[in-house]
Amino acid sequence: MTSAPMSGRKAQAARNDELILQSARAVFTADPGAPIAAVAEKAGVGISALYRRYPSKEALLQKLCGDGLKLYVAVAQQAMDDEGDPWEAFASYLRGIVDADTNSLTIKLAGTFQPTEELYHDAVRAGDLATRLHHRAVAAGVLRDDVTVADIALLFEQIASIKLGDEERTSQLRHRYLALVMDSLRVPPAHRDLPGPAPDDEELQVRWYPSR
Structure with a gap:
């Protein structure tokens, strides 16, 4: 049984989440003290979009x-x-x-x-x-x-x-x-x-x- 395809909005959210995590890994393994804003900048997403998914640096x-x-x-x-x-x-x-x-x-x-x-x-x-x-x-x-x-x-x-x-x-x-x-x-x-x-x-x- 295959899962139903995600809607355009959900698919975009999933892509953004993966991009955020990839960017966070790159940013924090280079500099653990970097602010969460650096992750948003590298991922190319707004800081508000990042905070909706991860409310704090600790959560990320x-x-x-x-x-x-x-x-x-x-x-x-x-x-x-x-x-x-x-x-x-x-x-x-x-x-x-x-x-x-x-x-x-x-x-x-x-x-x-x-x-x-x-x-x-x-x-x-x-x-x-x-x-x-x-x-x-x-x-x-x-x-x-x-x-x-x-x-x-x-x-x-x-x-x-x-x-x-x-x-x-x-x-x-x-x-x-x-x-x-x-x-x-x-x-x-x-x-x-x-x-x-x-x-x-x-x-x-x-x-x-x-x-x-």
């Missing part, structure tokens, strides 16, 4: 992080449901979380707003899935037993801090360094070709050029 941050947690849970649950090769299931979880980029929100927004009960609930669910995936991989003998769930969480944050060039290049580099990390996590240690070329000197140096 709660929504952003709530969506990020739900995405994390979905990725982890998909890996948990994979009963095939235990390493590949764990590796798909690692790659999926890097692609989802939920840790960029953690790095920038943790401690900047009051979590809701729903956020606490989703965080517990995410933590439970991460722990179960980790323990399953260790029990199967494919993951180092001296690496903890917290180690993996901080590795995700380190990889999320990589930002070089455009989105495509950033993603390529994140997967390059994830591959390096995964080879050191696996039992027995693996060695394979890394995805994407390493950054060159120009890519590293351009970060110091004043933006225009």
Whole structure:
């Protein structure tokens, strides 16, 4: 059964909401202290339209992080449901979380707003899935037993801090360094070709050029 198409007004509202959330993510991961007006400006919507959907900056941050947690849970649950090769299931979880980029929100927004009960609930669910995936991989003998769930969480944050060039290049580099990390996590240690070329000197140096 397919859902009925949205009316023109509802469809526009849905598009505006998605644009607001994309803009909020970009604005607040660049500067958590930015005013909510900066989000409206980037999204190209009136501040009153934004406030009708999100009555405060706190509500907008709660929504952003709530969506990020739900995405994390979905990725982890998909890996948990994979009963095939235990390493590949764990590796798909690692790659999926890097692609989802939920840790960029953690790095920038943790401690900047009051979590809701729903956020606490989703965080517990995410933590439970991460722990179960980790323990399953260790029990199967494919993951180092001296690496903890917290180690993996901080590795995700380190990889999320990589930002070089455009989105495509950033993603390529994140997967390059994830591959390096995964080879050191696996039992027995693996060695394979890394995805994407390493950054060159120009890519590293351009970060110091004043933006225009």
